[in-house]
Amino acid sequence: MRYRILGQTGLRVSVIGAGTWQFGGEWGRDFSQAEVDAILDAAADRGMNLVDTAECYGPDHLSEKLVGDYLSRHDRSRWIVATKFGHHFKSFLNRDDDFSVDGVRAQLEASLRALRVETIDLYQFHSGSDELFRNEKLWTMLTGQKRAGKIRHLGVSIMQKGSELQAREAVKVGAEALQVYYNRLDQRPERLFFPHARKDNLGIIGRVPLASGLLTGKYKPGATFPANDVRSASDAGKMKHDLAEIERLQNEEVPAGVPMAKWAMAWCLRDPLVSSVICGCKNPEQMRANASAAELMPE
Numbered sequence: 001m002r003y004r005i006l007g008q009t010g011l012r013v014s015v016i017g018a019g020t021w022q023f024g025g026e027w028g029r030d031f032s033q034a035e036v037d038a039i040l041d042a043a044a045d046r047g048m049n050l051v052d053t054a055e056c057y058g059p060d061h062l063s064e065k066l067v068g069d070y071l072s073r074h075d076r077s078r079w080i081v082a083t084k085f086g087h088h089f090k091s092f093l094n095r096d097d098d099f100s101v102d103g104v105r106a107q108l109e110a111s112l113r114a115l116r117v118e119t120i121d122l123y124q125f126h127s128g129s130d131e132l133f134r135n136e137k138l139w140t141m142l143t144g145q146k147r148a149g150k151i152r153h154l155g156v157s158i159m160q161k162g163s164e165l166q167a168r169e170a171v172k173v174g175a176e177a178l179q180v181y182y183n184r185l186d187q188r189p190e191r192l193f194f195p196h197a198r199k200d201n202l203g204i205i206g207r208v209p210l211a212s213g214l215l216t217g218k219y220k221p222g223a224t225f226p227a228n229d230v231r232s233a234s235d236a237g238k239m240k241h242d243l244a245e246i247e248r249l250q251n252e253e254v255p256a257g258v259p260m261a262k263w264a265m266a267w268c269l270r271d272p273l274v275s276s277v278i279c280g281c282k283n284p285e286q287m288r289a290n291a292s293a294a295e296l297m298p299e
Contacts, residue, residue: 001047002294004275007203009153009176011080011121015269016291017050017278018043019207023066024058026092027282035283036066040074042284046291050080052179052205052278053115054126055107056087056095064114072116082205083111084126084157099125099132101141108145123151124179125166127159133166139173146174155179157207158193167193171200182206182274183215184249184267185242194273206277209268210261214242217250217260258296265293 002015018040023031040051057063064083071079085107087095098107111120123142125133132138133156145151155177156170167178178197180189183206197204210216246260254263268277281287 001291002297003049004272005203006122006205006275007177007197008201009122009203011153011203013050013080013203013205013276014048015276015294015297016046016048016265017052017082017205017276018048018287019278019280020051020053020063020067021057022280022282023053023063024056024089025062026058027280029282031066033066033069037070038284039281039287040067040070042287043291044074044078046288047294048287048291049078050082050205050276050278052082052207054084054087055111056084056089056126059089061110061114062089064111068114068116076117080121081115081117082122082124082155083115083120084124085111086126086128086132097128097132099128099135099138101135101137104138105141105145108150112150119149119152121152122155122177123153124155124157124177125175126157130163130165133163133169133173136173143174153177155203155205162188162192164192164196167196167202170196170202175202177203177205177275179205179207179278181208182268182277183209183211184253184264185211185215185245190271194271197273203275204273206268206274209265209277209279211242211246211264214246215249215260215264217246217254219243219246259289261289262293262296265290266296269293269297 003012006013053063053067085104086099154175156166156175157179160181182189254260279290
């Protein structure tokens with residue numbers, strides 16, 4: 001494993017992090033605690049120290065609870081725990097926004113209980129609008145929670161369609177890291193967010209580096225997904241275009257003999273500004289394969 005400093009947080013994070021959206025049940029299957037334990041054990045064995053989850057990954061903080069159960073039986077100090085705020089899970093891909101001061105305060109307490117930790121290392125504004133982001137009272141409350149020791153660092157997880165304003169003003173609200181949707185199929189962050197991160201020394205965490213599994217190369221044009229899989233909600237035209245582009249990348253850019261997923265994750269790390277990429281998985285073998293992408297990074 002390789003490590004980078006996450007911007008001005010000073011946190012030394014593994015360049016490959018463990019994503020946990022799948023534990024909430026929206027990736028086509030449910031996970032038992034034993035399965036989660038095996039996946040996170042595989043991550044730890046490969047040197048990962050960043051685990052990223054969210055308040056709305058599954059009903060009643062399900063993903064956080066599964067991660068928290070694991071942390072309660074292992075060395076908490078070796079993990080950098082990141083989670084997010086701003087939503088309540090209702091049903092499959094259905095959320096209620098709640099960025100109110102009282103609502104987020106309650107979410108924080110619920111996340112601390114679910115994760116079984118006293119402090120969240122990185123607490124992130126989760127895919128909210130610019131109007132919600134510019135609530136000074138919210139950030140004042142969160143700064144107070146930092147002083148109380150419940151949060152170490154604040155971050156902004158920018159929604160997929162992007163908000164240049166949130167990247168530009170992140171430092172003004174006390175945020176020290178940006179989490180952005182970034183992969184070989186979507187390079188917009190390089191134009192929208194990277195310049196602000198470079199200027200203000202904001203750490204970048206890239207999410208969905210495998211484009212929801214498409215950049216594994218497993219799926220060919222015409223592929224379909226079950227109704228309880230998040231990818232089933234994708235626009236059909238975009239999916240067709242992306243799968244055709246992936247075939248081209250496989251033929252023209254991926255080095256011979258290198259697994260496409262490994263190449264795609266390492267591609268996201270070619271700029272040292274990107275401190276880590278987080279990727280979900282369904283089993284320990286996939287987690288170990290994700291970790292191996294660090295081998296392709298230049299010295």
